[in-house]
Every structure is written in C-alpha cells, then in structure tokens.
Amino acid sequence: MARMKFLCDADRCIDCNACVTACKNENEVPWGINRRRVVTINDGKPGERSVSMACMHCTDAPCAAVCPVTCIYPTEDGIVLHSKDLCIGCGYCFYACPFGAPQYPKVGNFGSRGKMDKCTYCAGGGGAEAPGSAEEFEKYGSNRFGEGKLPLCAEMCSTKSLLAGDGDVIAQIYKERVLKRGYGSGAWGWMTAYHEGIEV
C-alpha cells in the first residue's frame, strides 16, 4: 500500500505560486481560503529559501487526534481527510497542526469560523458524498486521486520542486537529486510530519 506524502525541494522552489493558483483553481476554493501557500524564509538575505506548504498528511496526524468530534481521519493511502458534515468549527485542528493547514471561511470571533477546509490531496472529501460526485466537488473540491492522478499543485510545479506521491518514491527522487547536484537543504517538515528525515 502506498503512503502518500508531499515533499518540497526548497532548492528548486522559485516562489512562483503556481501551486497555490493550481490548487485554488482545481478545487474552486472560496475567497480567503488558501489550502496551499508559499512561505519565504530569510527573505532578501543570503540563503533565502521558499517552501510550498499545505497539509502534509501527517503520520499520527495531530489534527485528527485533537478533533473533539473525530471528523478527521487517515485513509488507507495515508491521506488525511475530514467530514464537513461533522465538523463543528472549533479551531482545535489549527492549534494542533504543525503546518498551519486547516482553513476556515470566516475570521472566527465567537466561534463562527464555519466548517474547516484543508488540502485533501485532491482526493475529494471524507464525508458521505459519492466519490467524484458534484456534491463532493462542491464541498471539498476535486477528486483527482479517484481518477488515478496526483494533486495538481505538484503536477503543475514548473521546477518540479513540489513532489507528490508515494513517500518512498519521492524520497528516492529527492536523494538522487541531492547526490547529483551535491547539495540539498533537506525535506522541509518531514521530521515533524512523518517522524523521519531523508538521509543522503
């Protein structure tokens, strides 16, 4: 069984934000919600690096653990999905998420955040809707995964910085890159998300 992961090769990311645009367009995400974003570390300084970040679909996902209504769960492919029918918009998943992935349609004063939204790995939703249905698309966005495709952000990445797919495969691709070019600033977030780095 494959274990789906994301890997952003920060030495290739050029902060073009195509992944952000692809995600918003493919999933028709509402205004104000960013399932994926690009953060630039040490902006304008030597050694500046940009990292594209969304839900990392963690091992032992902390969001799923803290959810008071247990609406978040991992699929057998390791993708972390949630049911918007059960979500009560308490915001705890955002406090627990190491990557700032959960998003809410509203600011959230007086507990009025609305239903949580986050990267679904383009794998539809975790609710009762039929996979690939219009209802599922309306609530959660695209279900490319059900069609055998990978998330569009990674597929569209112009420098192939953002990799999606089975964890072992993308780790191997990254290792080969680092060996060939002779350097690499590491797989950002992997230690926190998957309890393992990529040793080269």
Add this chain to the structure above:
Amino acid sequence: MTFLAHIRLATCAMIFLAMMVSAPAVAQKLGPDGAPNPTASVTSERNLLEQFPRAEGRIDIPDTKAAVLIQPAGRTWDYFHEVLLHWGGAIVILGTIALLGLAYLILGRLRITAGRSGQKVLRFRAFERFSHWLTAVSFVMLGLTGLNITFGKIVLLPVIGPEAFSDLSQLAKYVHNFTSFSFVAGLLLIIAIFFKDNIPERVDLEWLKQGGGFIKNKHAPASRFNPGEKAVYWLSLAAGIAVSVSGFVLLFPFFGTNIADMQIAQIIHAVVAMLFIALILGHIYIGTLGMEGAFEAMGTGDVDLNWAKEHHDLWLARKLASEDRQVRPTATPAE
C-alpha cells in the same frame, strides 16, 4: 632569541594547520561540477527550529498567521490535549467525586446539633442570591459544554453516534461561547458583593484550630464567612478571572495573538477549568448533601437561628446587635 624563534615556528605551524583545516570547508562550498554550492548559506530547518520555536517567513497573502511555516509545538499541544488533559482532568474530577463520596460515608450529613429552632435569620438578600445563581447556572452550563469538548468523544459519541454528537457539540460550542458573558457578569457581582466579608481575619485561625466544625464537641467560631468559604471565594475569584481572560482570548482567535499564545490560552483555560470544576463540586457538596440547613441560605435566603449559632456565631451576634432587638419569631415555622 631561541625562545622567540620557537614562538615564530609555532605560529607558522598553527597558521599552516588552520589552512589545512579550512581548506575542506572552502571545498564544501563548491558543487561536484565546481559551481558554488547555493545551500552553503541556507539555514537548515533543524537549525531554524533549534533557534526559534517556529519557522516563520514572508507570505504573499493577507492571512498573517499563514507566515508560520512549521510549528512543531502543535504536536506538543496535541499531547497535552489528548493525554495530559484527558488523564489529569479525569483524575481530578473523578477523584474529587470519590473523595466527596468518602466524606459523606465517614462524616455523613453534618446536622444542626441543637436541632432546628424554627426561627429564621436572613443570610443572603435577594440580589446576593441572584448574583450567586446567575454565576452558578452559567458555571454548570459552561462546565458541561466544556467537558463535552474534552471528554464528549470518549463518553457521549459512542452512545449517541457521530451525527447527533456533532449537532449537539455544535450547539454546545455556541452555548459555551455566549454563556461566558453571563458568567463574567455574575462573577464580577460576586467579587464586588462579597469582597468585604471575605477578607481574612484573626478569628479564622481559631476556626482552623478547632477543626473547622468537622470535629464534634468543638465549636469553630466564624464571622459571616468561615475560612473554608473564604478559600472558595478567593480560589473562585482567581480561577474565574483566569478562565475568563483565557476564554476571551480563545473567543477572538489571533486577535493580537499568535499560534503559541492561542495554545497557551487553551492550556490555561482547560487546566484551570478542571480544577475550578473540582472546587465547585466540593462547594456544591457542602452546600447541599454535606450540611443540614446550608442550602436554604442560598435557596430562600433565610437560615435557621441554631444553624447560624453553630456555624457563624460572630456574624449572628453582630447582626442581632445591629438590628438592636430580639429575633422575631417568624409567622410560619420552618419545615
């Protein structure tokens, strides 16, 4: 001169050694193809997280909290919420209930030793009772809905199923958020009304020495409030302020706060709330089951004269003196 020559030789050798050591460091900055290594000056994720609790950067979107790239503390907060809080909260609350049950078995209901006199003394005025019950009803609602967020998925979810539990929890969330205002109003009233009578005084030591009225045949003197009640007052004041402030931080997420502040606010809110619930369980016990004649003080406002003599003799004496007359027999005898 040989000494100077030695120094010169040693210096040369050290410079040579230093060059030997630094040479590979220079080489590391070049890639296999001879090009400069662009990651040589990059701060690695590990370094970044060793120096700072979070990796933060610049972001192109207005959502400023999205600038936090990685915050491993989220996993720590998860551990607090799912392990420490579940076990700690369960031990504190169930432990308190067990202790109170034990107290009831051992001590039983503390009776009015002299029996009821049938004469009544006003202990709490209507406005005082209103303030108490405003806070009390709010507290129970907040406590139940708050416990649901922590323990509901363990206790209630398996019983009523995910859909019903989700609907209930959504409702409970709004009840919790809006009841907070009546709780704070009641808390402020209580703090103001009962402040003067809860200031510690000399007689409190005597009360403690006499075993606080729990030891038979020993009389523990007290004014309007005894040290036990004063402890409930001051602890409720501290806990009430702590849960209110942390609660309002949680009610306005990321309003001048960052992710770490929100986690700390939640931890303070949860820990203090659990202890607060334990304290109030004790307060409820002694005010109802634990002591004969105590509940009516907050119920009707009037207490039996003998109850007042046994538990608040100094207060009763002062009250009777200030009224400057004997206690009138009430028109309707008690019970």
